[in-house]
Amino acid sequence: xxxxxxxxxxxxxxxxxxxxxxxxxxxxxxxxxxxxxxxxxxxxxxxxxxxxxxxxxxxxxxxxxxxxxxxxxxxxxxxxxxxxxxxxxxxxxxxxxxxxxxxxxxxxxxxxxxxxxxxxxxxxxxxxxxxxxxxxxxxxxxxxxxxxxxxxxxxxxxxxxxxxxxxxxxxxxxxxxxxxxxxxxxxxxxxxxxxxxxxxxxxxxxxxxxxxxxxxxxxxxxxxxxxxxxxxxxxxxxxxxxxxxxxxxxxxxxxxxxxxxxxxxxxxxxxxxxxxxxxxxxxxxxxxxxxxxxxxxxxxxxxxxxxxxxxxxxxx
Amino acid sequence: xxxxxxxxxxxxxxxxxxxxxxxxxxxxxxxxxxxxxxxxxxxxxxxxxxxxxxxxxxxxxxxxxxxxxxxxxxxxxxxxxxxxxxxxxxxxxxxxxxxxxxxxxxxxxxxxxxxxxxxxxxxxxxxxxxxxxxxxxxxxxxxxxxxxxxxxxxxxxxxxxxxxxxxxxxxxxxxxxxxxxxxxxxxxxxxxxxxxxxxxxxxxxxxxxxxxxxxxxxxxxxxxxxxxxxxxxxxxxxxxxxxxxxxxxxxxxxx
Numbered sequence: 001x002x003x004x005x006x007x008x009x010x011x012x013x014x015x016x017x018x019x020x021x022x023x024x025x026x027x028x029x030x031x032x033x034x035x036x037x038x039x040x041x042x043x044x045x046x047x048x049x050x051x052x053x054x055x056x057x058x059x060x061x062x063x064x065x066x067x068x069x070x071x072x073x074x075x076x077x078x079x080x081x082x083x084x085x086x087x088x089x090x091x092x093x094x095x096x097x098x099x100x101x102x103x104x105x106x107x108x109x110x111x112x113x114x115x116x117x118x119x120x121x122x123x124x125x126x127x128x129x130x131x132x133x134x135x136x137x138x139x140x141x142x143x144x145x146x147x148x149x150x151x152x153x154x155x156x157x158x159x160x161x162x163x164x165x166x167x168x169x170x171x172x173x174x175x176x177x178x179x180x181x182x183x184x185x186x187x188x189x190x191x192x193x194x195x196x197x198x199x200x201x202x203x204x205x206x207x208x209x210x211x212x213x214x215x216x217x218x219x220x221x222x223x224x225x226x227x228x229x230x231x232x233x234x235x236x237x238x239x240x241x242x243x244x245x246x247x248x249x250x251x252x253x254x255x256x257x258x259x260x261x262x263x264x265x266x267x268x269x270x271x272x273x274x275x276x277x278x279x280x281x282x283x284x285x286x287x288x289x290x291x292x293x294x295x296x297x298x299x300x301x302x303x304x305x306x307x308x309x310x311x312x313x314x315x316x
Numbered sequence: 317x318x319x320x321x322x323x324x325x326x327x328x329x330x331x332x333x334x335x336x337x338x339x340x341x342x343x344x345x346x347x348x349x350x351x352x353x354x355x356x357x358x359x360x361x362x363x364x365x366x367x368x369x370x371x372x373x374x375x376x377x378x379x380x381x382x383x384x385x386x387x388x389x390x391x392x393x394x395x396x397x398x399x400x401x402x403x404x405x406x407x408x409x410x411x412x413x414x415x416x417x418x419x420x421x422x423x424x425x426x427x428x429x430x431x432x433x434x435x436x437x438x439x440x441x442x443x444x445x446x447x448x449x450x451x452x453x454x455x456x457x458x459x460x461x462x463x464x465x466x467x468x469x470x471x472x473x474x475x476x477x478x479x480x481x482x483x484x485x486x487x488x489x490x491x492x493x494x495x496x497x498x499x500x501x502x503x504x505x506x507x508x509x510x511x512x513x514x515x516x517x518x519x520x521x522x523x524x525x526x527x528x529x530x531x532x533x534x535x536x537x538x539x540x541x542x543x544x545x546x547x548x549x550x551x552x553x554x555x556x557x558x559x560x561x562x563x564x565x566x567x568x569x570x571x
Binding site (some may be wrong): 107120137224275280 | 433482569
């Protein structure tokens with residue numbers, strides 16, 4: 001069986017959960033699984049990456065990898081690929097991963113598939129299209145490595161009980177790289193969207209940004225997280241971190257409450273895996289009602305306060 | 317400052333795309349448009365040239381009908397268009413597309429290449445960055461705001477938790493999100509003027525590329541229709557509504 005690489009993205013708390021999902025899948029596809037971790041925290045992440053199936057972690061803690069927004073990382077990864085010839089390199093669909101994968105593709109001349117949700121083999125991948133109404137299975141030809149970007153939560157992470165050998169990665173040479181000169185982050189409150197059992201998501205039907213406070217109140221009551229459609233993120237009502245859908249996060253909560261969201265395919269891709277869906281929308285023809293277990297045709301600004309009151313009353 | 321904007325002609329984003337026997341999206345004879353996501357990149361290019369001088373050139377690859385995407389951008393105010401059209405490009409994958417776009421961009425001097433973050437129909441989301449590497453350019457992606465000061469591109473790059481400020485020396489490539497300033501509507505004058513603006517048509521050989529350089533490496537093996545979610549109940553809002561929703565929450569054990 002062939003070698004599979006996983007590009008493991010890092011946070012100050014360790015590898016992103018999707019890296020562990022990809023390692024779990026990689027174990028079923030290759031006999032040699034390696035993770036590539038570049039940037040501050042890489043060496044520290046090696047233990048976790050090993051525990052989820054990476055036999056080797058190619059690691060560098062050099063800050064240049066974080067500062068150059070994927071540029072140096074792509075060059076370093078191309079060097080590793082040339083040396084070790086994996087059949088497949090797996091990425092998530094995050095902004096950072098897309099930057100690295102896209103650059104890698106031009107250096108390897110190999111094929112790339114985005115938004116995959118499964119891989120039957122190292123040269124075959126499945127991807128939902130048309131808002132998930134259809135899944136296509138695609139044969140990936142051309143030279144190795146195949147480059148596949150997988151939507152988060154496509155696989156459940158399971159530890160292998162293994163441990164990894166850490167192999168240092170040299171820093172590539174280059175100039176004219178982009179530089180990350182400032183970071184602006186908001187502190188997130190409540191559970192992460194991907195982990196929340198209840199997601200309350202809002203769209204244009206809320207009429208204005210200030211009305212998102214209603215959703216926050218509802219989400220807090222239910223210990224849930226607040227999501228949003230792309231339209232209201234683009235309009236600047238809430239930050240991108242709340243966006244659910246094709247270009248945002250994928251969530252699979254026990255209950256998804258869509259408030260004033262029409263249900264464009266763009267959005268549906270990110271939430272149709274929810275166990276139960278409640279939709280509140282003024283437009284009786286909104287496509288979201290075709291997915292909803294319970295659809296309420298009405299004004300969100302009336303229904304949501306009633307719902308908040310009813311939850312409080314029921315709990316006494 | 318000369319800006320090149322990569323644009324794509326996509327099937328009507330509101331409609332349901334059709335696939336042909338080879339599982340390719342049918343692009344001929346259907347209503348299509350400039351990808352709405354690309355309009356933000358055109359807008360960003362126009363603003364930069366309004367501030368710094370220079371021209372906006374649109375580059376597209378696609379069938380004859382893709383000329384409509386160029387005309388839309390030209391009517392917004394872009395100065396010229398380049399249309400790569402060649403039968404060998406039917407079914408072109410991400411790498412082939414990037415090679416064609418890079419070769420078309422390389423033909424004249426430029427300071428900045430702009431693109432949307434991903435197409436509405438394909439949603440691959442990596443083609444611009446592949447173009448950047450083919451042209452050996454630094455890139456600043458997922459921009460919600462951008463400016464150029466003293467030959468340096470400065471971008472607010474959307475991140476999971478907020479935004480980063482990323483700087484890159486020109487020439488560079490940036491991708492523009494829908495959070496960037498809203499695209500302008502073409503004026504009647506703009507629409508009339510667009511008809512007079514130069515559009516260069518190029519075939520693969522004009523770009524020094526062969527059919528082998530753009531041969532698709534992916535083949536659709538089959539389609540599976542997702543199991544439709546059983547539609548539930550849709551009710552008008554009333555006195556009972558809140559209780560019904562709370563019942564559902566209780567049943568799901570999230571109350």
